Every structure is written in structure tokens, then in C-alpha cells.
Amino acid sequence: MNDSIHTVDALIYDSLIAERGDVIADAARVAEQTRREADRALDFGMPDLPTD
Template sequence: MNATDTSTVPIYDLLIAERGDVVADAARAAEQTLRELAGTLDFGLADGDGIGA
């Protein structure tokens, strides 16, 4: 079940209305964190030039 697919779980619609879509918010925060880490941890190494290659 997708976090934004609520058609089969009516109680989820009620919870979202009351509390906000915490699952979708957490997914967005995780995606943003991964993007930021990708830029932070980019050492400029070409594929195969890193450790374990």
C-alpha cells in the first residue's frame, strides 16, 4: 500500500485529517536527507576508484 493511497482504509483518512499525513511527511524528509547526504558524501571518485573496488 502506497502512503498516499487511502481509498481502502477509511480510518487513515480520518487520522490524516486530524493529525496530518505523518507517513508521507517522513518519506519526504527521508528523500531530502538522502539527497543532501549524496552531495555531502560525494568525494569526486569515479566508479571503481573507491574502497572495495
């Protein structure tokens, strides 16, 4: 019975992706892009401090 529930969930998710796009994957891509842009914007060219 659990397999049929997961199958239904997957079908619903697949139909939502087809209808609306993969919002979770889009959000992950935008978050990664934003993180990279922030890294570049906050890079003041200072050497890294020793970790000791």
C-alpha cells in the first residue's frame, strides 16, 4: 500500500512540474547564483587568515 501512495505522490508531483515548472530546482539554482554573486561582491581581495 505504501508503494501506491508514493506512486500517486510522484504522479501528482510530476503533473505539477509539467504544469508549473520545477520550482524547487529553480529556487536551488537561483540560491546558488545569489550565493556566488554575494561571494564576488564581498571579496575584498584580502588574503585568507591562517586556520591555526
